Amino acid sequence: MRISGLYARRRAVNGVYLALSVxxxxxxxxxxxxxxxxxxxxxxxxxxxxxxxxxxxxxxxxGGIANAIYGSVVMTLVATLVGTPVGVLTGTYxxxxxxxxxxxxxxxxxxxxxxxxxxxxxGLFVYELMVVRMGHFSAWAGSAALAILxxxxxxxxxxxxxxxxxxxxxxxxxxxxxxxxxxxAAVIYRAALQGMLTGVMLAVAxxxxxxxxxxxxxxxxxxxxxxxxxxxxxxxxxxxxFALSPYAxxxxxxxxxxxxxxxxxxxxxxxARALASWSNRSP
Amino acid sequence: xxxxxxxxxxxxxxxxxxxxxxxRGTTRLFxxxxxxxxxxxxxxxAAGAIPAFAKFGWSFLxxxxxxxxxxxxxxxxxxxxxxxxxxxxxxxxxPLALGIAVFLTELCPLPLRRPIGTLIxxxxxxxxxxxxxxxxFVLAPVLQNTVQPFLVxxxxxxxxxxxxxxxxxxxLGILTAGLILGVMVLPFIAAVMRDVFSTVPPMLRESAYxxxxxxxxxxxxxxxxxxxxxxxxxxxxxxxxxxxxxxAVTFVIGNAHRIKASLxxxxxxxxxxxANEFTxxxxxxxxxxxxxxxxxxxxxxFIVLAAAKLMLLRLERRAAK
Numbered sequence: 065m066r067i068s069g070l071y072a073r074r075r076a077v078n079g080v081y082l083a084l085s086v087x088x089x090x091x092x093x094x095x096x097x098x099x100x101x102x103x104x105x106x107x108x109x110x111x112x113x114x115x116x117x118x119x120x121x122x123x124x125x126x127g128g129i130a131n132a133i134y135g136s137v138v139m140t141l142v143a144t145l146v147g148t149p150v151g152v153l154t155g156t157y158x159x160x161x162x163x164x165x166x167x168x169x170x171x172x173x174x175x176x177x178x179x180x181x182x183x184x185x186x187g188l189f190v191y192e193l194m195v196v197r198m199g200h201f202s203a204w205a206g207s208a209a210l211a212i213l214x215x216x217x218x219x220x221x222x223x224x225x226x227x228x229x230x231x232x233x234x235x236x237x238x239x240x241x242x243x244x245x246x247x248x249a250a251v252i253y254r255a256a257l258q259g260m261l262t263g264v265m266l267a268v269a270x271x272x273x274x275x276x277x278x279x280x281x282x283x284x285x286x287x288x289x290x291x292x293x294x295x296x297x298x299x300x301x302x303x304x305x306f307a308l309s310p311y312a313x314x315x316x317x318x319x320x321x322x323x324x325x326x327x328x329x330x331x332x333x334x335x336a337r338a339l340a341s342w343s344n345r346s347p
Numbered sequence: 348x349x350x351x352x353x354x355x356x357x358x359x360x361x362x363x364x365x366x367x368x369x370x371r372g373t374t375r376l377f378x379x380x381x382x383x384x385x386x387x388x389x390x391x392x393a394a395g396a397i398p399a400f401a402k403f404g405w406s407f408l409x410x411x412x413x414x415x416x417x418x419x420x421x422x423x424x425x426x427x428x429x430x431x432x433x434x435x436x437x438x439x440x441x442p443l444a445l446g447i448a449v450f451l452t453e454l455c456p457l458p459l460r461r462p463i464g465t466l467i468x469x470x471x472x473x474x475x476x477x478x479x480x481x482x483x484f485v486l487a488p489v490l491q492n493t494v495q496p497f498l499v500x501x502x503x504x505x506x507x508x509x510x511x512x513x514x515x516x517x518x519l520g521i522l523t524a525g526l527i528l529g530v531m532v533l534p535f536i537a538a539v540m541r542d543v544f545s546t547v548p549p550m551l552r553e554s555a556y557x558x559x560x561x562x563x564x565x566x567x568x569x570x571x572x573x574x575x576x577x578x579x580x581x582x583x584x585x586x587x588x589x590x591x592x593x594x595a596v597t598f599v600i601g602n603a604h605r606i607k608a609s610l611x612x613x614x615x616x617x618x619x620x621x622a623n624e625f626t627x628x629x630x631x632x633x634x635x636x637x638x639x640x641x642x643x644x645x646x647x648x649f650i651v652l653a654a655a656k657l658m659l660l661r662l663e664r665r666a667a668k
Contacts, residue, residue, distance in 0.1 A: 078561035082454060083467020088446025089463065091453075092537075095530050098403050099481050106484075118613055157374035171378045174385045177652045180584060183644070184618050185388065188625075188641045190385050192391040212384065219381065226508035245370035273474020276593040276618070300476050304594065307480045318480065326477050333472040337465060 075144025107323025110316045115324075120302060123311040126135070128257050129286045129321050136325075139203055139264040139282060140272050142292075143210030147266055151218025158219070159226035160248055172223075179216040186212050187277035195281060203289075203296035210271040217270060221263025225256040258316050260341055265336035269329045275300035339345075392645055395638030398631060407639060412602035415628070415650035420636035422643055426606045428521060428614040429644070432596065433589040435525025435610070440533045440585055447533070448540035451563050471534035479505030482527045483519075487599055488524075491518030491529070493613055510608040519601040522610040527595050537657070539581025543574040546666040577662035583655030591648050593618035618643040 114128040140267025154171065162168030186209050194205040229252050236245040253260070283295040284302060299321050306318035399407060399420065410421025451464055495516030505510040520590075547570050555565045571578065601613020602623055617640045628634045 080561040081449075081563035081566070085446035085449040085454060088443045089450040089467070091443060092447055092467050092530075092533060093463070096466060096473070098485070099473060099477065102481055103477070103487050148654065151379065153374045154381055157371075157378040161371050161374060167375075167378065167382070172382050173653075173656060174551070175381050176656050177649060178381070178385060178653050180389075180587050180591075180648075182593065182618060182648055184593045184621050185392070185565045185641055185645050185648075188621070188638065189388045189624075192395050192638075193387070215381065215384070244367045248370070264392060269472060272478060275474070275476045278620060279622055283626065293411040300474070300594075303476055303480065304597075307483065308598070314572055322477055324482055327476060329472055329474055330469055333469060334465075345412070 068254055081097070092330075095108075101325045103319070103326055106316075106319035109322065110320030115317070115320050116302050120286050120306075120317070121313070122286075122307070123314060126313070127317070129297075129302055129317055130298065130300040131285065132297040132299045132321065133324070134288070134290070135282070135285070135298040136272065136300070138292075139207045139210055139278075139298060140268060142203075142207035143214055143262065143271055144268055146207070146216025147211035147267065148218055151215045151263075152222050152260065154215070155219045155226065156248060157220025158223040160252070167312050177220045178212075179220060182276075183209075183213060184279075185277035187280045190277065191280040192291060198293075198319065201281060201283035201295040203282050203292040203294065206296065206298065207292075209277035209281045213271050213277065214267040217267040217333060218260075218263050221266065222256075222260050225259030225263070226252060228259065229255045258342070262336045262340040265332050269287075269332035269336070272332070273300060273325050273329050275304055279304075318328065327346060350661055368554050383659045388645070392638060392642040395635060396634035396642040399639040402482055402638075404634060407636070408643075411604070411606055415630070418630065418632050420639075421631070422617070422636075422640055424606050425615050425617045425620050425640055426643065427606050428524075428600065429590055429616040429618070429647075430608070431521055431614070432524045432600070432616055433586055435522065436528030436589040438534055438581065439529030439588060440536055440589075442580055443529070444533045444536035444540055444581075444585070447537040448544055449566055451537075451541050452544045453566070466639050467534050468532075470530070471538075473593040475531070475592060476598075478531055478595035479529050480601040482523060482595060486527065487518035487523055489525055491516050495522075497560050501613070512530075513606070514609040516611060517601065517613060519599050520609075520611050520613045522598065524596045524600040524614075524616070525610075527599060528589045530594055531592060531595060532566060532589045535588055536581050536585040539584060540574075540578055543577030543581065544570055545652060546577070547573050548661065574662065580655045580658035580662065583651050583658065586653040587648050587655060590651065591618055591644060597622045616636050617641070 100160070112128075114126060115130075116128060116133065117130055118126065118128030120129055120132040158168050158172055162172075165209055169310065190205050190209040194208060198205070216225040223314045233255060234247055237251045238244070242250070251309055264314070277303050278298055282298055282301070284305060285297040287297075289296050303318045303321045303325070306321070309318075352386045362470045391456075403410065403420065407420065407422055410419070411423045412419040412421045413424065414420070447467055451460060451467075455463060465639070470593070471616075493517065499514075499516060503509050523623055552565060552570055553571065560568070596616050597619040600615055600619050602615050602619060603613040604615055604620075607614065620640060621637055625637050628637055
């Protein structure tokens with residue numbers, strides 16, 4: 065009797081804990097769906113053709129966010145093109161030449177800190193480094209800030225992916241007489257390509273929505289501008305300014321931009337994951 | 348004949364050796380570049396902050412003045428806001444993340460494990476600015492109209508902690524920012540917890556189940572003690588994120604350079620101050636004070652993240668043994 069009472073109590077406690085953990089998961093999922101639902105409800109009415117063809121309007125008149133979309137795409141592209149090679153080479157050093165080296169653990173440690181460091185700090189850094197020197201805000205500075213955010217993500221995934229490549233592949237290529245750079249460039253990179261691509265896609269997804277580092281670097285531009293040397297409109301900063309403005313039409317545009325950016329970022333994430341699991345299945 | 352072959356071979360080998368050295372050197376250069384980058388960030392922030400620290404000295408850390416007109420600046424309200432919002436975020440994020448990690452490792456049916464895990468991770472992919480507008484337009488009105496009046500009427504009447512829930516329900520403020528941050532850091536903490544839970548040797552877990560332990564008891568007495576260092580590392584990682592999070596907080600914190608006892612009152616954080624005021628700052632001392640805030644934020648997050656990393660490394664090393 066006594067034992068069964070204790071058992072019943074333990075089972076009850078267990079039930080409570082498990083119910084709480086289910087509730088926690090449900091809460092997390094609920095927040096995600098609430099955010100998506102809010103975005104779609106407010107964003108879909110804004111997704112007209114004007115959104116993609118017109119530039120940001122003064123308050124009270126019609127317009128779109130074409131210039132901001134263009135600016136975001138260009139700066140993200142430049143940042144990815146600059147940040148990826150740097151990240152890949154650093155990741156290569158850590159994975160292939162890092163063993164026994166004294167600086168590799170330090171680089172890995174610092175890189176992991178950069179990975180989680182507040183992005184607004186990077187904005188301050190680029191402001192001091194480029195904006196102050198050049199004397200004005202510019203799309204180059206914005207791209208530089210974003211590129212700095214790309215690097216740690218790519219370093220991390222490149223190192224992890226290169227480590228997954230079996231050592232026998234390296235030995236086989238070396239046994240055929242290939243020099244080490246050729247082993248890495250022609251064999252190891254090829255074997256790890258999908259995983260490294262996943263890393264780049266995750267990096268793009270991360271910077272596409274970054275706002276804080278652009279506030280002090282690319283700033284914003286109400287007009288269409290393709291000049292990398294001047295301030296350039298970009299989606300996150302436009303969303304920031306328009307959402308906090310008192311004008312209803314600006315807020316509608318902000319919701320439209322927010323919906324676009326979220327869909328793009330989530331799609332990239334899902335694609336990257338699909339690519340990663342597909343590459344794991346067919347080594 | 349053979350000698351010309353050996354000569355060409357040797358030449359080719361020499362060339363390859365140079366190429367190898369060049370390749371290795373290049374990758375090493377870029378790896379050093381990461382260190383230079385970190386050094387550059389520290390140097391740039393410090394250089395920008397020097398005028399403010401020179402003018403105000405240590406009182407910059409303890410003063411609650413923030414007056415661009417008289418050029419009196421102090422970091423205390425921003426530091427206070429940063430720490431308190433992050434603390435609230437941890438109060439919310441840790442239990443939720445723990446629940447999710449337990450669900451995903453112990454309870455979830457196998458076919459659902461991946462999809463649900465991915466959805467939770469997508470919570471981390473949603474850009475910070477989206478959390479901001481969602482917090483401002485959806486969460487804040489709900490808090491203002493229902494949750495906060497309820498808190499004021501119930502907890503607000505309790506002695507001691509009543510002061511935390513006093514004042515008009517504005518919807519925007521420290522509590523709202525903390526709530527949003529809690530949701531934002533949850534996927535990071537949950538991901539680390541899930542990973543470290545899977546490092547527990549199956550034999551330990553199965554022995555516990557074998558002597559009749561329930562799932563909750565296995566978690567509490569086997570898994571958590573075994574992974575304690577990693578769990579704390581994950582929590583610190585989440586804390587590092589919460590401390591530096593900018594846009595979401597900027598939308599909902601209310602931006603007031605004041606320290607109020609009430610969590611319902613508007614406040615500010617270091618990152619929100621920077622986002623709001625940096626481009627509009629006039630005067631060298633104002634800009635420098637903002638750099639000083641940035642420097643303080645960097646130092647705090649660096650310490651937290653470095654501690655997190657060291658703890659996770661310790662667990663990794665033990666798992667490798």
